[in-house]
Amino acid sequence: MTKSVTYHKICIAPMMDHTDKHFRYFMRLLSKSTVLYTEMITTGAIIHGNRNRILEFNEIEHPLAIQLGGNRPEELAESAYIAENEGYDEINLNIGCPSDRVQNGQFGACLMSKPELVANCVSEVLSKVHLPVTVKTRIGIDEQDSYEFLKSFITSVSNAGCNTFIIHARKAILSGLSPKENREIPPLHYDRVYQLKSDFPSLNIVINGGITNLNQVKNHLQYVDGVMLGRIAYQDPYMLSLVDRLFFESAAIIPSRQEILENYKYYIDKQIKNGIHPKNLTRHIIGLFQGQPGARQYRRLLSETKPESVNDTSYFDEAIRLVSNH
Template identity: 50%
Template sequence: MTEAPRGTAVPLQAARRFSVAPMIDWTDRHCRYLHRLLTRHGLLFTEMITTGAVLHGDAARHLRFDPVEQPVALQLGGSDPADLAAATRLGEAYGYDEINLNVGCPSDRVQSGRFGACLMAEPDLVADCVRAMRAATDKPVTVKCRIGIDDQDIEESLDRFADTVVEAGIAALYVHARKAWLQGLSPKENRTIPPLNYERVYRLKRRLSHLPMMINGGIETFHEIGNHLEHMDGVMLGRAVYHNPMMLAEVDERLFGQAPSGLTLAEVMRAMADYAETQLSEGTRLNNIARHMLGLANGRPGARQFRQILSVDACKPKAGPEVFIHALAVVEDRAEAAAS
């Protein structure tokens, strides 16, 4: 049995050097457990969780996590200061290391609830939210935003937004280096069509040099990460590591100067099988875990069949951890055949 990861002692501010972005429907607790197997030092985020879900839904389902995931940040979506304060208190009670306010999500359902990227047009309201959140916790309160929305002038509007939330007392700022076009582009299109403008984020960091600031958007390689770290305090990657999670196995050594996790694909798969066995006994369905593991064998012989097994067999009634071992065996058999 592969030993589960233990919580890292790396300070939160140091962990922000590399973080995995909050991704709706993706970065749930099962995804984070997998990611923590691979990096012990990076900062992990929940998916965005609305204040309504936390305060009026099943709070335990949304907020519970395994302590081995730490350091982990809770990202909240909302625009009512009182609700955000209440949700922040719950987040602190569950043990999150940081509470982050989403001011970047461009989805229609987020706009209709008056939170996410549309709040970039209301920096004073965001500041009120930050103050209420800070009053509710001793944990760091941070914001994740875009460089602007729609027809905003990204020079004047981003500076005003940043200055306003800094005055409200944020501990750090995460900036996705794209505008969000709330009119005319879908959420998917907003991830790729608005042009990246890293230089604008660099200028913001130079102007607010005292504020820990991380950059996000379109970053895919360690070479790109290194370039950004010449200007920023940290980088945040999303889909690049979700679709190729074994990239995380290099993070501790390359970005933190620490020993890598050293886990092989076989060790990761066996650790996840052990994890799945425990989760299944608590009512979790195997496919809810397996769906985050599809990219683990990318680039290896048998990767397509590996994905197929995890996608199809994990959905079958009474599917258990043996599905993970079967998928691993396919890759190992193909590797052995290729070597002979």
Template identity: 50%
Template sequence: MTDHSPGASVDLVGQARRFSVAPMMDWTDRHCRYLHRLLTREALLFTEMVTSAAVVHGDWQRHLRFDPVEQPLALQLGGSDPAELAAATRLADQAGFAEINLNVGCPSDRVQSGRFGACLMAEPELVAECVRAMREATSRPVTVKCRIGIDDQDTEESLDLFAETMLAAGVAALYVHARKAWLKGLSPKENRTIPPLDYPRVYRLRQRLAPLPLLINGGIDTLEAAEAHLAHTDGVMLGRAAYHNPMLLAEVDGRFFGSEHKAPSLEGVMHAMADYAERQRAEGVRLNNVARHMLGLANGLPGARQFRQILSVDACKPDADARVMFRALEAVQRPRLAEAS
């Protein structure tokens, strides 16, 4: 059984940061993470962002629920009240997360109105106060995820100041999305693509902060690109590329962690997810809540379109069960059998 005590967690998560899957709202829920963990044993997974207010004042056991097989798993919190973040961190510590991460990168209007996310890059001292309060509430690593700047900030001076303030506050690692966030004039979706990427700026920051671990994020679409970034950073974080083409995660353990275990096959993953879906259905979870994360598993294979259609349409029917997943698998197996015959 894996040891997830705080001391073991620090070692485990430090290694896992070499490759991580980004926190993505509405996507990296516990069903998505279960799928991703079937594909990679080693990578660090992240929850969706959850606000400290929701954890402290809501049903924290529901918000912080996860399957132990998801470890190593980081919780991403959003907030700007040090006392509230400390209280949420204590609950996260109790729940057993391997790392607690503070969101200083999300640019949505809803996040700004709550005074957290990317707008906090303008208030590094407040973020540092939050980090210190969180660190006092746990012995697990406390990290920050940020952008290279916001709006008209100078990305050299302001990012150096922000990062050095985090370092002084005792942050365990810094994840940097290599784009600015424009808080006015761009939607969250536009903020993921329109501001230009500046990877060299992140590389320079890593040299400045060493030996503090610095992990790079933003626009990394392939494992080849991820490997190239590792020449300049301590780790890489993939988001939408990993979500839309999850089978690429099957190569991560061998390529990034030197693991010799056999990479999972599509058939193996589908059967494991069918078993998982049936267990979830017994708890009242509808099949589509699980299947929606699996649409990209067959990308690039003959029959992939029918695979997606079966999972996206049939899984939404009220009586849908795991047989839907097996029908989807047959859609990509049939062309292979036809070629072999």
């Protein structure tokens, strides 16, 4: 079975409660070529939940990967099949989340200690879909944090047919740390991820964790195939406006902040007509003017205002005015 390939040179990380379809639309206004990821969606939510609402996306979001959370091969395969029919471009399995909720469900990062099960999940999904199946994981968990452990995990899972691994370059500590702490406290070991690329040259290795500027991106790309950016895409999204020109196409147009804002406003107006609450739309663009004149008041207006009604976007108009006077 041929699997189409999504190109992972730069991608935007799955982030729960952040990378919904509105955020991803906003990302697309900044960069056409990055691969976008959904938040983690559990197999239970896809199989038993409101599928249309959970899976819907805007056409502009391609290339778009769906991240699945689960540990039952058949349920992952069924969810992947549904996602393929919805038009997603890639199935990504979450083998890196350390939250208690996910651990109670026995998926996410704790699956690193069950490479055979992960391999079964990958092969079952591959048998049901034509899409590439990728894995997002960590460099280790708890005491299982040697390079040999990581290498053996990658060997098992790649033998099952996964050829793209996104590696958050820190281990997860499964008890005692919150998910937030697990993104900050365990030290980053980029060298481990570079070593993987050198030991598995035919695999597509994407590095993730603590990457905050495009110079760092450029540097990592000397050693690995791709870079995944998470929090910085939220904190300083405009940084991404340079990505297409620097990493994909030298003639790519760099949109201005104002142009992005205008296009997103057009999107907001349409979404509000569909009944979406304005705060669910404006929350994603709070960082757009990071470092610019007026940014503080802009940020404050967007984060603190409680709109009078679901149609009330006057606070957004005011925020636009604040940053367009400069």
